Amino acid sequence: MEKSQIQAASELQSRAAGITTFMKLPHTRDLAGVDVAVVGVPFDSGGAIRVGARFGPGAIREQSKLYLRRFHRTFGFTPFDVLKVVDYGDTPVIPELIETSFDLITGDVAPIVEAGAVPLSLGGDHAVSLPLLRAVARRHGPLSLVHFDSHQDIVDSYYGGRVRYNNGTVFRRAVEEGLIDPSRSIQLGMNGTVFPGMFPQESEALGFQVLPVERVAELGPERTAAAVHERVGGAKVYLSFDIDVMDVSVAPGTGAPEVGGLFPREALGIVRRLAGLDFAGIDLVEVNPLFDAANMTSILAANLVFEFITLLAIRKRDQHA
Structure with a gap:
């Protein structure tokens, strides 16, 4: 299906009608000519307290279908005129088996990467970033990580070493496996x-640059984004956005809500200024609709995913200008 046909199909019926895909994009596993594949990862066995992020992909898709329009007001164009984007569906998972689920996720996303498309993944808890990184790094080598989160997720283990794979250990495992290059990576918000193991110094000891939320607020969106560009340079970038970087007042539907986080205008101001980065993979994680209010977290997440698609479209448009 061509880009023009995709856009036309989305306008033939009410937004509330039809099968729910992200922004009513076609659901297909045919990757011919595809630039971006939206893929759900309905896994939350890496969470500890407020489990329910397995329902995140469905909630994000539902709100995108209802409330998102296709023209980007700020950038002044429709990203789907530049990119061929499809909804790839969901990866297989086995909730009781974390490492087996990781293998299934990596195996399901790998064909997207091998086809030359960018996987844009909807979590799921943050543990899913590890198998997604495995799929992307298998083709591109060690990646620069741009990580928005209230938490650094670099704890070595929990429960006296018994738990090494969950949503709080994901980026330490990624460094150990050589999936990301921390010297070209940055954690924000x-x-x-x-707990012990979560201090900024511990990320910095691994080689990450850390901009806590106070520093992000001090710098503002323009200088924060400039710091990201300076850190990653021209490297292949993996963007991981944990919705709990947002203040709990605007994103209550998440597994580890925090008070004092970013507000939407701040987050959008930073994200939009990341245009030009060479994204090889993107995920948005930790949306938990079981604890949401008026779908506000899912609506925010859907809008952020649209912003990510627009960033990818800007890079392709500018490369072909």
């Missing part, structure tokens, strides 16, 4: 109370 860190906020809230911490």
Whole structure:
């Protein structure tokens, strides 16, 4: 299906009608000519307290279908005129088996990467970033990580070493496996109370640059984004956006809500200024509709995913200008 046909099909019926895909994009596993594949990862066995992020992909898709329009007001164009984007569906998972689920996720997303498309993944808890990184790094090598989160997710283990794979250990495992290059990576928005193993110095000891939420607020969107560009340079980038980087007042539907986080205008101001980065993979994680209010977290997440698609479209448009 051509881009023009995709756009036309989305306008033939009410937004509330039809099968629910992201922004009513076609659901297909045919990757011929595809630039971006939206893929759900309905896995939340890496969470500890407020489990329910397995329902995140469905909630994000539902709100995108109802409330998102296709023209980007700020950038002044329709990204789907530039990119061929499809909804690839969901990866298989086995909730009781974390490492087996990781293998299934990696195996399901790998064909997207091998086809030359960018996987744009909807979590799921943050543990899913590890198998997604495995799929992307298998083709591109160690990636620069741009990580928005209230938490650094670099704890070595929990429960006396018994738990090494969950949503709080994901990026330490990614460094150990050589999936990301911390010397070209940055973590933004860190906020809230911490356990030992979660201090900024511990990320910095691994090689990450850390901009806690207070520093992000001090710099503002323009200088924060400039710091990201300076850090990653021209490297292949993996963007991971945990919705709990947002203040709990605007994103209550998440597994580890924090007070004092970013507000939408701040987050959008930073994200939009990331245009030009060479994204090889993107995920948005930790949306938990079981704890949401008036779907506000899912609506925010859907809008952020549209912003990510627009960033990818800007890069392709500018490359072909």
